[in-house]
Amino acid sequence: MSLSNTHRTIDAIWRIESAKLIAGLTRIVQDVGLAEDLAHDALVIALEKWPHAGIPDNPGAWLMTTAKRRAIDLLRRTKIRDQKYVEIAKNTDLYTVEDVDQVLDGEIGDDLLRLIFMTCHPVLSQEARVALTLRLLCGLTAEEISRSFLVAESTIAQRIVRAKRTLNEKNIPFEVPLGEELNDRLSTVLEVIYLMFNEGYSATSGEHWIRPLLCQEALRLGRVLAQIASNEPEVHGLVALMEIQFSRFKTRVNSKGEPVLLMDQNRAQWDQLLIRRGLAALERSRKLGRSLGPYSLQAAISACHTQAPTPEETDWPRIAALYEALSIVMPSPIVELNRAVAISMAFGPDIGIQIVNELNADPSLKKYHLLPSVRGDLLVKLGRYDEARTEFKLAASLTQNEREQTLLLNRAMECGEGTST
Amino acid sequence: MIIKATEYSEAGLADGKDYREAMIPYKKSLAKKGVLLADEELQPSSTGLRITYPKKGGKPQVLAGPFPVNQDLIIEYMVINASAEDEALNLALRMPVPKARGKYEIELRRLKEKLESIQDPGIKAIEASLQDHLNMLKKI
Numbered sequence: 001m002s003l004s005n006t007h008r009t010i011d012a013i014w015r016i017e018s019a020k021l022i023a024g025l026t027r028i029v030q031d032v033g034l035a036e037d038l039a040h041d042a043l044v045i046a047l048e049k050w051p052h053a054g055i056p057d058n059p060g061a062w063l064m065t066t067a068k069r070r071a072i073d074l075l076r077r078t079k080i081r082d083q084k085y086v087e088i089a090k091n092t093d094l095y096t097v098e099d100v101d102q103v104l105d106g107e108i109g110d111d112l113l114r115l116i117f118m119t120c121h122p123v124l125s126q127e128a129r130v131a132l133t134l135r136l137l138c139g140l141t142a143e144e145i146s147r148s149f150l151v152a153e154s155t156i157a158q159r160i161v162r163a164k165r166t167l168n169e170k171n172i173p174f175e176v177p178l179g180e181e182l183n184d185r186l187s188t189v190l191e192v193i194y195l196m197f198n199e200g201y202s203a204t205s206g207e208h209w210i211r212p213l214l215c216q217e218a219l220r221l222g223r224v225l226a227q228i229a230s231n232e233p234e235v236h237g238l239v240a241l242m243e244i245q246f247s248r249f250k251t252r253v254n255s256k257g258e259p260v261l262l263m264d265q266n267r268a269q270w271d272q273l274l275i276r277r278g279l280a281a282l283e284r285s286r287k288l289g290r291s292l293g294p295y296s297l298q299a300a301i302s303a304c305h306t307q308a309p310t311p312e313e314t315d316w317p318r319i320a321a322l323y324e325a326l327s328i329v330m331p332s333p334i335v336e337l338n339r340a341v342a343i344s345m346a347f348g349p350d351i352g353i354q355i356v357n358e359l360n361a362d363p364s365l366k367k368y369h370l371l372p373s374v375r376g377d378l379l380v381k382l383g384r385y386d387e388a389r390t391e392f393k394l395a396a397s398l399t400q401n402e403r404e405q406t407l408l409l410n411r412a413m414e415c416g417e418g419t420s421t
Numbered sequence: 422m423i424i425k426a427t428e429y430s431e432a433g434l435a436d437g438k439d440y441r442e443a444m445i446p447y448k449k450s451l452a453k454k455g456v457l458l459a460d461e462e463l464q465p466s467s468t469g470l471r472i473t474y475p476k477k478g479g480k481p482q483v484l485a486g487p488f489p490v491n492q493d494l495i496i497e498y499m500v501i502n503a504s505a506e507d508e509a510l511n512l513a514l515r516m517p518v519p520k521a522r523g524k525y526e527i528e529l530r531r532l533k534e535k536l537e538s539i540q541d542p543g544i545k546a547i548e549a550s551l552q553d554h555l556n557m558l559k560k561i
Contacts, residue, residue, distance in 0.1 A: 162458050162500075162502075165458065166455065166458070166502060169452075169455030170455045191543075194543065194546075198545060198546055261552060261553050261556040262550075262553035262556070262557070263553065263556045263557045263560055263561075264556075294543070298546070298547070298550075301550065302550075305553075311557055311560075311561060312561055314557070319554075330543075332544065332547075334544055334547050334548055334551065335547060337551055338547060338550060338551050338554060341551065341554045341555055341558055342554065344558060345554070345557065345558060345561070349558075370548070370551065374551070374555065377555050377558055377559065378558075380559075381558060381559075
């Protein structure tokens with residue numbers, strides 16, 4: 001193997017193993033920043049040794065053993081007399097490369113889970129959570145993260161440093177929360193993962209239109225989480241949602257890089273393997289026998305499209321029912337608007353528009369441009385073009401987004417033609 | 422928290438003993454709470470340089486200090502982590518001030534950490550499916 005080949009292989013190994021390494025080391029030294037440094041030390045040693053000695057059979061275990069030895073050295077050197085560390089040091093000393101694999105098999109999952117609860121801790125801002133999770137659990141460099149979010153590398157690096165310091169100063173424990181707290185904290189973790197996924201999936205600016213790396217990392221994290229927190233329906237729900245959405249990844253843009261809406265996508269090109277995985281994950285969520293949460297419901301809605309051979313064969317009554325359920329667990333005008341559209345498709349626009357009219361009466365939504373925009377579409381469907389034109393114009397005046405404004409004004413103009421013919 | 426320079430600090434006069442002694446426990450308390458993320462004191466502007474671009478699209482001009490003290494010069498900044506505005510304000514109001522030295526100004530600014538594009542991922546995704554469904558409504 002040539003030197004550059006070896007380095008590429010080591011890179012790939014690092015991607016896969018770094019999170020487990022950092023998680024395992026954090027348990028020993030109780031400090032994510034230090035754990036990351038130790039893991040990097042092990043990587044540096046590997047980069048020195050492997051090109052000559054060859055890559056070991058179990059590189060992950062090799063890295064872990066090397067890093068742990070350094071951790072123990074460090075703990076001894078700094079003469080931490082804390083009994084806890086001495087105990088760990090004693091136990092860890094016994095590990096050989098072979099043992100590590102066995103011993104860790106059960107532990108690794110737990111450590112990863114602890115690590116993600118730490119990087120997604122509520123003491124950190126949402127931006128910091130995302131940056132730290134991408135760094136420590138996905139092994140991305142500050143440069144890669146900064147490219148994904150179009151932010152300066154130094155900003156991301158700073159954010160990561162600050163986040164690690166905050167975790168340290170606030171003594172955030174390396175543990176999985178229990179009882180009541182688990183639910184709240186789990187939703188924060190899921191939010192971070194979904195945010196990463198969406199950022200990769202729906203980003204619309206320039207060359208970054210598609211950022212598959214973020215999607216893949218989010219999906220990978222979700223799958224790991226689903227294995228280690230397998231009793232939580234929403235974890236499976238989120239995985240299902242991401243698998244199904246990701247199955248359409250290639251068809252979401254045309255050759256010019258412009259977005260293609262669901263209706264116009266080539267369904268034959270949807271990734272069947274991802275769809276099967278997504279549907280299986282959704283099934284796992286439902287089998288846990290608790291009522292579906294927001295992620296599972298959205299996955300179920302997405303699955304309806306997946307299961308329709310053509311857009312015309314979509315099961316709209318089911319989608320309407322799922323949005324009804326979603327509006328209860330996640331009350332929001334945007335969910336109501338979706339429900340109104342689904343009801344229009346299932347039972348006719350005259351029924352759908354009633355829901356929109358009810359929303360119209362809510363003064364807090366006066367400035368919400370999607371409301372007149374949807375109302376306009378439903379009015380067009382009902383042939384009431386004059387009213388529709390007014391709605392589209394109102395919607396255009398409420399949005400700041402120029403592209404959207406143009407689209408809405410075009411819609412208004414189309415309505416003008418509608419009355420004259 | 423940005424602490425503005427004064428004529429005294431610009432003249433290189435050391436802070437009064439009272440002030441220095443009050444500042445130590447203040448910073449310690451911030452650090453203990455885990456809210457103090459960074460803290461740097463700056464030298465007077467006489468050792469500083471200023472780069473200006475006097476003409477649009479023109480070349481930069483480098484100017485050596487000292488600069489006029491009425492130009493909002495900075496003598497120290499601290500980065501603190503507060504979850505809300507009033508929390509930050511409370512922390513800042515507890516900062517000791519040099520009483521004997523006239524006008525004194527502390528400015529609170531927010532770190533630009535919010536990434537507009539990544540807010541509310543859930544809502545964004547549901548908006549996207551609304552667009553998909555509206556498109557179907559239009560065409561089917």
